[in-house]
Amino acid sequence: MRKREYLDQLESLLADISPEERQAAIEYFTDYLEDAGPDGEQEAMEHLGSPADVAAAVKEGLSDDSGAGRFTESGYESGTEASRYAVAKAGRPPKETENSGKRSRAEAAGNETGQNRTGQRETGRSQAGQSRTGQGETGRSQAGQSRADQRETGRSQAGQNRMGTGQSGTYWETEREYRKQRYDRPERKQRKSLGWLLILIGGIICVGIPLVSVLGSVFAAVVAAVAAVGIGGFAAALGLAVAGVVLIIMGIVKMAMMPGMGLMMMGGGFLCFAFAALALAAGVWMWRTVIPWAARTFRSIFQRIFRRERSRS
């Protein structure tokens, strides 16, 4: 039976998870295929993908739950997680939302009716200064319409939110508790540093990885070039020496019939020897001087970096 086969395969692929989880998954997918009916069974299996796909999905779901949360995963995913987290946290009890929504819409409408923008902004700013409730700020930023202002809105909303939580909407509390136990995450105070951590991670990924890879490839290219010159020097020396020997021998042979030609060839041969010696010297210099020097320089650069880091910490 095709279905039995599918489920057996899935079960063996899930051999490395806990028996409880395996049981739950197998039950679910058995149910699933049963519910698809004898006619829809084949199609349902196609839709599910291979047993390996399903097993991967099951395991991925499990790794999500493992205590430390998704921050342990790669930066990108934790970024997603953070926005998810932030969205859920930045919310506030719905009543308040409606109010401030109406208010800001009214402010924005006021702005549209005339008055130049700068004037409006100043009014807003002074309002904010006087009242300090954060709502004035909301109005201003809505009127200002610049991105920086938008950010202000968020901040002032967060301010309201803090107040709102104090007044305590009941499910808001439960939500917080829920989030806490679900992700085992620190509370509001540490959220800022969490944000910075994410920015840092993002920065490292956006700047660090390209930088490191570029530096790495430049380094590799330099190493290759140095090695090539080193090896090339010896090869050239060898080639020139062989050419020199050949020319001298040919010169001696020609000497008997055409003395002029023979002498020229011998001269060329000695010239080749001279160049061979030069190439040999270059190769030797490369290996004995340039490469050790480069190695020393790199080492001292790294040492300096590490020392700086150590002193920083």
Place this chain on the structure above:
Amino acid sequence: MVFNTGATLLDAIVLAVVSREPEGTYGYRITQEVQAVLDVSDSTLYPVLRRLQKDGCLEVYDREFGGRNRRYYKLTEKGVTQLRLYQAEWQTYSSKISGILASGGRKL
């Protein structure tokens, strides 16, 4: 679909779908209903259901159906609370996004 559906939104959708049946509903049907509105693969929903169950938002029970036991999912009290929160959040979020997208269209 050009917009991707995050895990939270998927949670919310699943909770909403399950909540439509006071008696609870089962995996295959949940998948069908979610897929009616959202392009998710069939195996995506199992981890979601399992997680919601572990979090205490969903409870399961077996009911006899056609000579076998079928597993039903039902919202717990916590699940109801969670869904309500998601609904409120979504209201705020979607109206803001709709607002900005609509106004952007108008200005062009």
